[in-house]
Amino acid sequence: MRRKLLPYLLLMPTYVIIVLFIYLPAYDSFYSSFFKVSVFGNRRIFVGIQNYLSLFTDKDYLASVRFTLIYTLSTVVISIFLSFFIALLLDQKVPGSRIYRTLVFAPYAVSHAVAGALWGFLLNPVVGHVNYLTRIFFGIQTQWLTTRPFAAYSLIFASIWKTLPFNIIFYLAALQGISSEVIEASIIDGTNSWTRVWKIIFPLVSPITFYLVIMSIISSTFQSFAIIDVMTKGGPGGYTTNMIYKLFMDGFRFQKTGLAAAENVILFFVMIIITVFYFVYGQKRVHYQ
Amino acid sequence: MKKVLVFLVVILTVLSFAKTKIQFWHAMGGWRIEVIQNMVNEFMKLNPDIEVEVQYVGSYEEILAKTVSAVQAGTPPHVVQLNEISTQKMVDSGVIVPVQDLVDKDPSFDVGLFLPQVLNYYKVGGKLYSMPWNSSTPLLYYNKNLFKEVGLDPNNPPRTYSELIEACRKLVKKDEKGNVIRTGITWCLYSWFFEEYMALQNQPLVDNNNGRTAKATKVVFNNQAGLNFMNLWNTLRKEGLMINTKRADWTAARQLFISQTVGMLISSTSDVALLMTESAKQGFELGTAFLPVPDGTPRGGVIIGGGSLWIIKQKNQAEVDAAWKLVKYLAEPGPQIVWHQATGYFPIRVDAIQKLQAEGYYKENPHHLTAILQLLTSVQNYNTNGAIIGAFPEVRDAIETAVEKMISGTLTPKQALDEAEKNANKAIKEYF
Numbered sequence: 225m226r227r228k229l230l231p232y233l234l235l236m237p238t239y240v241i242i243v244l245f246i247y248l249p250a251y252d253s254f255y256s257s258f259f260k261v262s263v264f265g266n267r268r269i270f271v272g273i274q275n276y277l278s279l280f281t282d283k284d285y286l287a288s289v290r291f292t293l294i295y296t297l298s299t300v301v302i303s304i305f306l307s308f309f310i311a312l313l314l315d316q317k318v319p320g321s322r323i324y325r326t327l328v329f330a331p332y333a334v335s336h337a338v339a340g341a342l343w344g345f346l347l348n349p350v351v352g353h354v355n356y357l358t359r360i361f362f363g364i365q366t367q368w369l370t371t372r373p374f375a376a377y378s379l380i381f382a383s384i385w386k387t388l389p390f391n392i393i394f395y396l397a398a399l400q401g402i403s404s405e406v407i408e409a410s411i412i413d414g415t416n417s418w419t420r421v422w423k424i425i426f427p428l429v430s431p432i433t434f435y436l437v438i439m440s441i442i443s444s445t446f447q448s449f450a451i452i453d454v455m456t457k458g459g460p461g462g463y464t465t466n467m468i469y470k471l472f473m474d475g476f477r478f479q480k481t482g483l484a485a486a487e488n489v490i491l492f493f494v495m496i497i498i499t500v501f502y503f504v505y506g507q508k509r510v511h512y513q
Numbered sequence: 514m515k516k517v518l519v520f521l522v523v524i525l526t527v528l529s530f531a532k533t534k535i536q537f538w539h540a541m542g543g544w545r546i547e548v549i550q551n552m553v554n555e556f557m558k559l560n561p562d563i564e565v566e567v568q569y570v571g572s573y574e575e576i577l578a579k580t581v582s583a584v585q586a587g588t589p590p591h592v593v594q595l596n597e598i599s600t601q602k603m604v605d606s607g608v609i610v611p612v613q614d615l616v617d618k619d620p621s622f623d624v625g626l627f628l629p630q631v632l633n634y635y636k637v638g639g640k641l642y643s644m645p646w647n648s649s650t651p652l653l654y655y656n657k658n659l660f661k662e663v664g665l666d667p668n669n670p671p672r673t674y675s676e677l678i679e680a681c682r683k684l685v686k687k688d689e690k691g692n693v694i695r696t697g698i699t700w701c702l703y704s705w706f707f708e709e710y711m712a713l714q715n716q717p718l719v720d721n722n723n724g725r726t727a728k729a730t731k732v733v734f735n736n737q738a739g740l741n742f743m744n745l746w747n748t749l750r751k752e753g754l755m756i757n758t759k760r761a762d763w764t765a766a767r768q769l770f771i772s773q774t775v776g777m778l779i780s781s782t783s784d785v786a787l788l789m790t791e792s793a794k795q796g797f798e799l800g801t802a803f804l805p806v807p808d809g810t811p812r813g814g815v816i817i818g819g820g821s822l823w824i825i826k827q828k829n830q831a832e833v834d835a836a837w838k839l840v841k842y843l844a845e846p847g848p849q850i851v852w853h854q855a856t857g858y859f860p861i862r863v864d865a866i867q868k869l870q871a872e873g874y875y876k877e878n879p880h881h882l883t884a885i886l887q888l889l890t891s892v893q894n895y896n897t898n899g900a901i902i903g904a905f906p907e908v909r910d911a912i913e914t915a916v917e918k919m920i921s922g923t924l925t926p927k928q929a930l931d932e933a934e935k936n937a938n939k940a941i942k943e944y945f
Contacts, residue, residue: 261945264581264585264608266606349756350756350768350772350774359690363691365692365693367757370702370757370759370917370920372921372923457759457760457761459914460921461923462914462917463917476578477578478907479602480943
């Protein structure tokens with residue numbers, strides 16, 4: 225009996241924290257999503273599923289879902305392939321590769337908000353470096369952050385720049401974990417490097433790819449708030465507002481707690497789908513050595 | 514028993530000497546953090562029994578969001594500075610102590626010395642709910658050197674829309690490749706300017722006398738007055754006479770003006786002090802003027818923007834009293850003059866203005882005077898008192914979103930107004 229009790233006792237502090245800071249708030253958002261709540265939370269009316277209905281009939285919300293898909297898809301796909309490619313290059317034993325590695329990892333040390341501010345400066349239409357260069361070389365000036373479709377391009381570019389190092393670190397570790405025998409065997413068998421990369425190396429690092437895809441989806445769906453807030457504020461005209469930014473606007477700018485809770489619940493289900501997919505698909509299809 | 518009594522007496526003595534601690538949250542970043550801290554330090558010197566924790570909490574929106582959470586968590590701050598558009602929301606909230614109640618109980622405080630233009634904004638149904646504090650209006654700033662350079666009269670700034678467009682066209686400068694390297698004007702993409710331009714044409718923003726005789730039920734800006742301003746904005750954009758910023762990016766607009774990339778700027782009067790210093794650094798002469806009006810439209814007036822101080826209900830009455838003392842102090846002529854000179858926000862009291870006038874301050878600081886004159890010459894009615902709407906942030910969002918769509922070419926000015934009207938009305942209806 226004592227043996228059984230001890231582990232639970234040791235886990236108690238963790239349980240208490242999880243219940244207080246995760247389960248209770250989660251329960252509260254489920255509960256609040258069925259209410260219309262006043263600004264200071266002192267009045268609430270039960271409205272059933274009205275919050276959900278108004279979300280799914282709201283053109284702006286649907287637009288934010290659409291942008292979330294576009295933004296997530298392009299960020300994830302481009303950053304995965306690009307990081308794999310860069311990791312391959314960094315894995316080469318050339319002089320100075322250590323310095324390159326350090327430089328390439330630098331963006332990872334920068335927080336999302338700082339990254340957003342940085343790109344905000346660089347892409348500033350008047351005093352930004354990017355426009356300075358494009359004006360000198362191509363004679364064009366672009367309003368990067370305030371016009372369609374450039375606001376979305378800028379945002380996706382900055383997000384990729386931010387997530388790339390994380391992916392590269394993992395790929396590099398995976399590449400260095402591949403035993404040289406396999407590679408040598410393939411060289412003896414006379415494969416060209418293209419086949420070697422896509423038929424041997426890429427499948428061998430597939431567990432990492434899978435992990436990175438999931439992580440990138442989560443980070444670009446749920447952690448993109450800071451970069452959007454700093455760079456475009458969801459504009460122009462709601463064009464770069466994704467689901468998490470919309471939630472922030474409704475919850476913290478307009479104090480519509482009930483509506484924001486409903487949006488939160490929707491994101492919760494999106495998260496569940498991704499997680500389930502991760503466990504089911506991840507075990508079946510990904511090749512582990 | 515004796516011991517217990519002695520103990521109690523000791524405890525009570527200690528408590529009676531203990532300071533009342535109150536929190537003051539404000540939204541004034543940059544160099545103004547220090548200005549406010551110094552003002553509060555002065556207050557604490559005069560009131561050694563009160564300790565004020567001053568905190569710069571972030572933007573007005575963040576203060577509101579944080580105040581909401583703090584109230585719900587049961588640890589409300591004592592004095593919070595919120596922007597003018599939160600007025601109806603706070604009145605409805607039930608978590609505040611209306612300033613009027615404290616004024617009525619305090620014979621030492623005379624609200625009659627306040628500028629009526631300022632009081633009229635913050636009074637709802639004849640009752641003053643918060644203490645007006647940092648008040649400002651928009652103002653036209655221009656670069657006199659650039660005006661001279663392109664052959665415009667630096668002492669005769671544009672007064673109408675057509676004069677404004679004409680001046681902008683002259684200010685445009687291109688490099689040898691045909692790229693625009695300097696243009697006419699900028700103002701940050703902020704719905705406040707739209708609201709001001711409705712008042713400047715003596716028009717309300719919402720029904721029921723701008724929400725002041727009964728709660729607003731719908732917006733009434735989708736008319737010729739609204740269209741005048743949208744058309745101006747759209748024309749300036751199409752002809753490349755204006756640079757648009759991100760939403761609410763005041764800094765970007767100021768930078769464009771300071772770097773002499775644009776010749777004119779419409780910004781808050783609270784920037785007067787900053788622009789005076791910066792223009793001197795850049796070596797150009799600053800000019801200020803009233804906002805230009807649409808051709809042939811009689812001038813209405815400007816609305817007070819900025820913020821006011823709210824006292825939040827507390828369990829302990831001593832803390833409310835301390836908060837009132839602080840609020841009262843910050844509205845006194847002395848601190849108001851310090852604040853006015855350091856920032857450009859108006860002194861909210863007639864006696865403070867008179868004192869500065871007598872000292873000859875406005876002769877040496879003509880820009881501060883332009884700002885005040887624009888306010889004092891404003892017609893006073895419901896239109897220029899400003900709208901009060903519970904869902905004001907959403908209404909602003911609706912207007913800004915529509916403007917963004919207009920300047921990215923997706924909507925015409927009329928369509929933009931239609932869309933803004935539709936979304937704003939929806940928000941007003943849903944407000945709870």
